[in-house]
Amino acid sequence: xxxxxxxxxxxxxxxxxxxxxxxxxxxxxxxxxxxxxxxxxxxxxxxxxxxxxxxxxxxxxxxxxxxxxxxxxxxx
Amino acid sequence: xxxxxxxxxxxxxxxxxxxxxxxxxxxxxxxxxxxxxxxxxxxxxxxxxxxxxxxxxxxxxxxxxxxxxxxxxxxxxxxxxxxxxxxxxxxxxxxxxxxxxxxxxxxxxxxxxxxxxxxxxxxxxxxxxxxxxxxxxxxxxxxxxxxxxxxxxxxxxxxxxxxxxxxxxxxxxxxxxxxxxxxxxx
Numbered sequence: 072x073x074x075x076x077x078x079x080x081x082x083x084x085x086x087x088x089x090x091x092x093x094x095x096x097x098x099x100x101x102x103x104x105x106x107x108x109x110x111x112x113x114x115x116x117x118x119x120x121x122x123x124x125x126x127x128x129x130x131x132x133x134x135x136x137x138x139x140x141x142x143x144x145x146x147x
Numbered sequence: 148x149x150x151x152x153x154x155x156x157x158x159x160x161x162x163x164x165x166x167x168x169x170x171x172x173x174x175x176x177x178x179x180x181x182x183x184x185x186x187x188x189x190x191x192x193x194x195x196x197x198x199x200x201x202x203x204x205x206x207x208x209x210x211x212x213x214x215x216x217x218x219x220x221x222x223x224x225x226x227x228x229x230x231x232x233x234x235x236x237x238x239x240x241x242x243x244x245x246x247x248x249x250x251x252x253x254x255x256x257x258x259x260x261x262x263x264x265x266x267x268x269x270x271x272x273x274x275x276x277x278x279x280x281x282x283x284x285x286x287x288x289x290x291x292x293x294x295x296x297x298x299x300x301x302x303x304x305x306x307x308x309x310x311x312x313x314x315x316x317x318x319x320x321x322x323x324x325x326x327x328x329x330x331x332x333x
Contacts, residue, residue, distance in 0.1 A: 105183065
């Protein structure tokens with residue numbers, strides 16, 4: 072079942088209201104914080120998928136995946 | 148090192164090397180709109196060629212700056228790329244161009260605190276104008292989303308005559324109006 076336009080608008084209003092409650096300083100640092108958190112989760116995923124690899128290889132695979140994500144972002 | 152630490156170190160190195168800069172891209176649209184994770188930190192810099200060597204020295208070995216400048220098609224400017232040895236964040240330095248809006252947004256930059264340290268950022272209006280232009284040239288959906296979010300969050304606080312003036316010049320007014328119409332009443 073698809074969300075209704077009314078639900079999509081209501082969720083967006085909530086998102087905007089939440090953004091307005093944050094200070095510019097909080098929002099300026101949030102993008103970096105979120106990226107660091109995403110990287111931690113991706114590392115955990117890589118370790119689960121490849122339990123035999125060491126941390127250097129985890130970082131190498133992480134960077135490879137981020138390159139793919141950047142390419143996808145460019146063509147989206 | 149965190150992403151924000153890396154951004155602050157680059158900003159501090161630019162200031163120490165007397166290179167005027169501003170932090171643009173998703174860092175700045177996050178500040179005025181709805182924050183999303185960003186894997187790139189983009190700076191616009193007013194850079195003379197010899198200063199790049201001083202910048203490399205000031206950044207130290209944790210930052211690997213490719214001294215070869217490349218051309219960026221979406222923004223139509225030269226850029227340097229900085230990779231971090233121990234962090235996957237990618238930092239790009241875009242050269243300030245002679246483009247009239249590039250010049251004006253750089254002149255209008257202001258300081259805002261990042262983790263308590265002031266960094267130069269563009270105005271909300273200039274984020275909108277620039278991202279509309281990029282979305283038209285590069286067809287990047289994330290730029291349209293960022294514009295929509297800045298418009299929704301900033302709303303009545305924006306300098307609309309300024310935005311309209313540049314969008315008319317850039318041919319992005321129809322896209323701006325379309326995005327405005329897509330916003331629900333907030």
